[in-house]
Amino acid sequence: MADSQRHPFLQGLSKHRGAPPTVVVIFGASGDLTARKLIPAVYNLSYDNLLPADFFIIGYGRKSIPDEEFRQHATDAIKEFSRRELKTDVWERIAANTRYLAGSYDDKSAFDRLATQIDEIERKVGREIQPLFYISTPPSVFGPILLNLGASGLARKHLGQPHEAKVIIEKPFGRDLATARELNGIIRSVFEERQVFRIDHYLGKETVQDLLVQRFANSIFEPLWNRNFIDSVQITVAEEVGVGSRGGYYEQSGGLRDMVQNHMMQLVALTAMEPPVSLDAEAIRDEKVKLLRAIQALAVGPDGDVVRAQYTAGMVAGKKVPGYLEETGVNPQSGTETYAALRLSINNWRWQGVPFYLRSGKRLARRVSEIAVTFKRPPGTLFAEGARFDLAPNTLSFQIQPDEGLSLIINTKIPGLETRTQPVKMNFRYSTTFGSNTPEAYERLVLDAMIGDGTLFIRGDETEASWRLCTPILEAWTAAGRKGMDAYPAGSWGPPGADALLSKNGHKWRQP
Numbered sequence: 157m158a159d160s161q162r163h164p165f166l167q168g169l170s171k172h173r174g175a176p177p178t179v180v181v182i183f184g185a186s187g188d189l190t191a192r193k194l195i196p197a198v199y200n201l202s203y204d205n206l207l208p209a210d211f212f213i214i215g216y217g218r219k220s221i222p223d224e225e226f227r228q229h230a231t232d233a234i235k236e237f238s239r240r241e242l243k244t245d246v247w248e249r250i251a252a253n254t255r256y257l258a259g260s261y262d263d264k265s266a267f268d269r270l271a272t273q274i275d276e277i278e279r280k281v282g283r284e285i286q287p288l289f290y291i292s293t294p295p296s297v298f299g300p301i302l303l304n305l306g307a308s309g310l311a312r313k314h315l316g317q318p319h320e321a322k323v324i325i326e327k328p329f330g331r332d333l334a335t336a337r338e339l340n341g342i343i344r345s346v347f348e349e350r351q352v353f354r355i356d357h358y359l360g361k362e363t364v365q366d367l368l369v370q371r372f373a374n375s376i377f378e379p380l381w382n383r384n385f386i387d388s389v390q391i392t393v394a395e396e397v398g399v400g401s402r403g404g405y406y407e408q409s410g411g412l413r414d415m416v417q418n419h420m421m422q423l424v425a426l427t428a429m430e431p432p433v434s435l436d437a438e439a440i441r442d443e444k445v446k447l448l449r450a451i452q453a454l455a456v457g458p459d460g461d462v463v464r465a466q467y468t469a470g471m472v473a474g475k476k477v478p479g480y481l482e483e484t485g486v487n488p489q490s491g492t493e494t495y496a497a498l499r500l501s502i503n504n505w506r507w508q509g510v511p512f513y514l515r516s517g518k519r520l521a522r523r524v525s526e527i528a529v530t531f532k533r534p535p536g537t538l539f540a541e542g543a544r545f546d547l548a549p550n551t552l553s554f555q556i557q558p559d560e561g562l563s564l565i566i567n568t569k570i571p572g573l574e575t576r577t578q579p580v581k582m583n584f585r586y587s588t589t590f591g592s593n594t595p596e597a598y599e600r601l602v603l604d605a606m607i608g609d610g611t612l613f614i615r616g617d618e619t620e621a622s623w624r625l626c627t628p629i630l631e632a633w634t635a636a637g638r639k640g641m642d643a644y645p646a647g648s649w650g651p652p653g654a655d656a657l658l659s660k661n662g663h664k665w666r667q668p
């Protein structure tokens with residue numbers, strides 16, 4: 157296809173984005189993530205001609221499922237979840253190379269059978285093929301799978317070649333620092349770090365990648381990006397949905413583990429890190445780790461740096477919804493938070509004294525994720541605020557989702573015969589400038605892992621740095637039970653305690 161005929165997102169895609177022949181082995185093949193994200197991602201990559209000609213899928217799971225049924229399951233998943241409609245010829249190319257292998261995760265002989273299947277594929281295509289293992293099972297079997305990939309020799313297949321084996325690991329990556337370290341220990345006993353791709357799907361979002369471009373490809377931001385000019389930073393990841401049918405999972409997790417430790421800490425790191433020396437994966441991840449390590453330990457308890465809360469019954473999008481404690485699978489005495497707010501202090505030259513406020517919750521007023529950087533006010537010598545001069549601090553906000561884009565609040569003169577001012581918003585919207593239907597995060601991530609680019613994945617030391625901050629909070633909360641748990645009605649913007657967290661410093665949450 158001529159480049160000019162391709163979709164705008166694909167034009168000029170560099171040659172190095174060609175993946176070697178690959179077999180993707182999905183552990184947890186009958187699970188929800190496979191249907192909602194992985195199969196649609198692979199389908200859309202195929203649609204855009206981004207998959208190698210020799211591309212295979214082996215679904216692996218405990219249930220015994222005939223190949224044909226697995227293919228049907230995948231076809232249904234595309235119909236239901238893909239951003240593009242099912243085009244039979246596109247899917248048939250992959251479906252013909254899709255099979256299923258039943259086996260348990262702790263049975264070495266099943267992994268030997270998997271190795272034999274991969275060898276057969278190599279014989280069939282007459283060349284070596286890259287195995288890409290995708291672990292999307294419950295976390296309790298991450299360890300056994302990794303160890304068996306090691307024991308069967310699959311983890312070291314083609315080691316040292318560009319098409320060496322690779323492994324993608326889904327969240328949750330541990331429950332705390334100790335379990336994350338243990339998991340990293342198992343991974344390192346079997347794989348080299350460069351073979352490992354720890355997923356955080358937020359890094360696959362266009363706007364999250366755009367943060368680096370905005371910060372470092374424009375010369376107007378970086379000189380101001382520090383404590384001399386910035387007053388505070390607010391990061392919001394708000395969801396309208398409740399825990400739905402995931403009550404059982406959520407009870408074991410809670411908002412801090414589910415959203416803050418991973419997604420939000422990544423947003424903090426990308427917003428606040430120093431410029432990397434290159435766009436190389438290691439250079440970027442080195443800077444992120446340094447930043448995470450510069451965040452000071454958080455105080456828990458009254459007047460501390462963290463607030464937790466649960467939603468109570470309320471109205472969301474015009475509908476009555478139950479409170480968290482009434483949801484299916486949730487203990488009516490539960491001490492699990494559905495909302496967390498944090499005040500971070502970053503102890504380095506750039507940020508000392510600039511609070512970073514984070515909040516994330518289920519059943520909030522609206523689904524919105526944004527990073528808002530608020531600049532210091534100008535000295536009030538000329539335009540002292542009052543009836544004539546309505547002024548707001550300059551605020552640059554990155555809209556991660558929905559309605560992706562960038563906005564800047566600036567003060568301007570209201571047209572007229574006297575000088576009066578008003579804050580206005582300058583907007584850039586992805587959908588207006590580039591059209592919609594951007595690739596989904598998982599498309600980019602699966603392709604990146606296939607070509608061995610770890611930039612948008614989390615390195616082992618990053619995950620440990622983030623857990624080091626979150627673990628003491630979780631321990632304190634567990635010890636306190638429900639004591640200190642705040643509440644907010646579903647459909648609101650969060651609990652009163654979160655407002656108090658900011659008002660101490662004279663700040664207020666934005667209404668995104």
Ligand code: BG6
Nearest residue numbers: 327357395397414415419525557
């Ligand atoms: C997942 C969490 O990691 O992210 C979910 O487990 C959450 O609880 C989801 O709903 C949010 O992702 P997104 O892309 O919809 O913001």
